[in-house]
Amino acid sequence: MIRKIIFGITCFSVIAVKAQVMSLPTDDALKVDYPSSFEPKAGYPIAEKLASYKRIKLESDLSKLNEGEKKALGFMIEAAKHADNIFWMQSYGNKDSVMSRVKDENLKQFMLLNYGPWDRLNDDASFVKGIGEKPAGAGFYPKDMTKMEYDSIYGQSPVDANTIVLRNPEGRLEQRPYFMVYQQEITELSMNLMRASEAVGPQSGKDADMELSQFLRMRAEAIMMNGYQPSDIEWLKLKKSNLDIIIGPIENYEDKLNGVRNAFEAYVLIRDKDWGSKLDKYISFLPELQANLPVDSIYKSEKVNNSGSQLAVFDAVYYAGDCNAGSKTIAVNLPNDEQIQKEHGTRRSQLKNVMRAKFDNMVVPISQMVIDPAQRASVNFDAFFNNVMFHEVAHGLGIKNTIDGKTTVREALGANYSAIEECKADVLGLYMVTQLVDKGELSGKLEEYYVTFTASIFRSVRFGASSAHGRANMITFNTLLNAGAIVRQSNGTYKVNVDVMKKTIQKLAGELLVLQGNGNNDAVTEYLATKAIVPSALGKDLDKINKSGIPVDLIFEQGKSVLGLE
Ligand SMILES: [Zn+2]
Incomplete structure (x- = not known):
């Protein structure tokens, strides 16, 4: 309309x-x-x-x-x-x-x-x-x-x-x-x-x-x-x-009756300009990264297109209405108007201070329960924030149309599309991180990115893995586990093997791009049925996390007095 x-x-x-x-x-x-x-x-x-x-x-x-x-x-x-x-x-x-x-x-x-x-x-x-x-x-x-x-x-x-x-x-x-x-x-x-x-x-x-x-x-x-x-x-x-x-x-x-009527909300934001310029730099590497994707050339022949979506980083200083009710959003992609999206694109706004609060109060305590003690120090906010960022950028990499040229990947995969696309973004995001760290363009160690990624999976699937993001997380988690890139030890903590993880990311990236490019929905359905599941040991780990008193979400103290404006 x-x-x-x-x-x-x-x-x-x-x-x-x-x-x-x-x-x-x-x-x-x-x-x-x-x-x-x-x-x-x-x-x-x-x-x-x-x-x-x-x-x-x-x-x-x-x-x-x-x-x-x-x-x-x-x-x-x-x-x-x-x-x-x-x-x-x-x-x-x-x-x-x-x-x-x-x-x-x-x-x-x-x-x-x-x-x-x-x-x-x-x-x-x-x-x-x-x-x-x-x-x-x-x-x-x-x-x-x-x-x-x-x-x-x-x-x-x-x-x-x-x-x-x-x-x-x-x-x-x-x-x-x-x-x-x-x-x-x-x-x-x-x-x-x-x-x-x-x-x-x-x-x-x-x-x-x-x-x-x-x-x-x-x-x-x-x-x-x-x-x-x-x-x-x-x-x-x-x-x-x-x-x-x-x-x-x-x-x-x-509006759960019709899913139509819009609710009022407001985010008051302060731009993080340093981050904006870093992002511009990373986005300029996209064509090269696309050309190097670990897959047959037929699956990577499309030009990368990131012109339609902007990425921006802010501190949020006030949440009001819908976005402040119950759980708190850490990123917003707007406007929702489809005509505007087509003609002018969207802006994905990352709310850095709120991400930081969720990281400090949820990811860190979760990592202390589930990550091998020797690797806990590798869990850090920069890695967390970069992983989320590169996930977003990675949506622009890969393939949008099936290789037979008949239709789009989105159309070919229907309801299965989102889970595969989110998984692709997770994995190609890690692939980008790997390439940029190896080139010396991105600071930090691979171990930090990989261990932090692993810890944050526990946070995102803590209350269920049925959403597209949750299913995507489970595909990656199970693939890493089966390959020995992450190992569940007898004391219940997980250890990341950096070299194996690096290879597994490459392989999984190729697998996902082929699934998308072939556009064979039966194959994707089968893939999801076997991989997008919560293994029972993980289910027990999540129960333990949920009983441990780690916060479920945030409440904001906010306003002019908090900011020293009055
Ligand atoms: Zn995504």
Whole structure:
């Protein structure tokens, strides 16, 4: 579906638009009946669950920001808080009305973490007395609406993903755009983006960042007017600004009824420029690495194409809404608009400080349980971060079309594609690391990269290996294990054999490229059935990890005071 741009981009006043939008009290629109007070559900281990998250501060080095940028940063955080309030309504109800009815301190913290009374890391189980199951459609649909009723009206026609469905006074379903439903929050959100735009605009003289200023103004307009494409395109042009913000209705996971409606979220970001330039260097090696892939030339004859996707590194200083609910994202690939993806590509943003926190609090303690004591010192953050980075770059290597020239690999492999492609990216990422370390272009030792990779597999499959990434991890893990590249010792720890691992990576890379290039889906199905499984010894190791008290995820302390901005 091609989203129409309804409104042109002209100079406008937020206030003028505000006056045109009819007033609609949010609580009425949502028709949520709150209990008069929220009490913990008897027997639900709220304190224990809360303690399983590690609290960390979202900080970054602000010394590189000028005064205009620091001001803009403050306004961006204010804008993000309104995105947060909107997500509360999309998830459950009005945050202030709900939180004023909660007395118990642990319950308060746990509800804030989950944006409502359902435990996101436990299949949305209710943890509040008297609150039943979470509606699949969260706060996007009337509570008395069935899927059948919805489908009878909207099943066939394209819907606007940035609307909620209400029942009008005549009892009929009606879509209403977010800018009307959440009018007050959206107006204040947009005004803060406009203030941020001004703070880095022309009047800031030498402190000005015209590209950022332009984007912020366009984003404010987009959210007020429900037309996102121009601001998404403008956002992709921001490659040098010290500040960045991802804000608006973005992902549709919260709408589990239809998987359509977008939830509000915001990330306020500070760019890591050193990393950006390192990446440019590595990307310039891609053609050479493609030519050297360990496979017959017919499987590597395509030109590498990395022009469509940007990679950028940031510290995140504020998470709001969807991305802050339950588990925390460490990388985002946006925009989601398929037309924009085709014409302008996407940007993968790696959130380095949050990755660091997950590494320190999860990967390191896991490695202390499962890695051979003599190799534990090889587990380090640079290797972890580089492995993730090279995984992303490696998606651009290899083969996109089957060698018979009939179709794309994606089409030929259908539902199996993602697991094989993710595995290819893991393995070719390690292959790139190997080549670059051997050439002296990348610092660090191979042992550090390999051991860190092995330790991080345990983190990623800790809660299951059924996702594409999980299955990919299992293919690699089992292949390395069978080849003796990693060895499970009698004391239950794993030892990496660097020389064997180097050879096994080569061989596996070739295998995966051939599977992709041949596009034989029966062969891939068979391959996955035998390799993408959790071996029983690993299952036991994972149980041990999950009982050990290693944090399940993070809770952020964040905001202007944490950053020293007030
Ligand atoms: Zn990937």
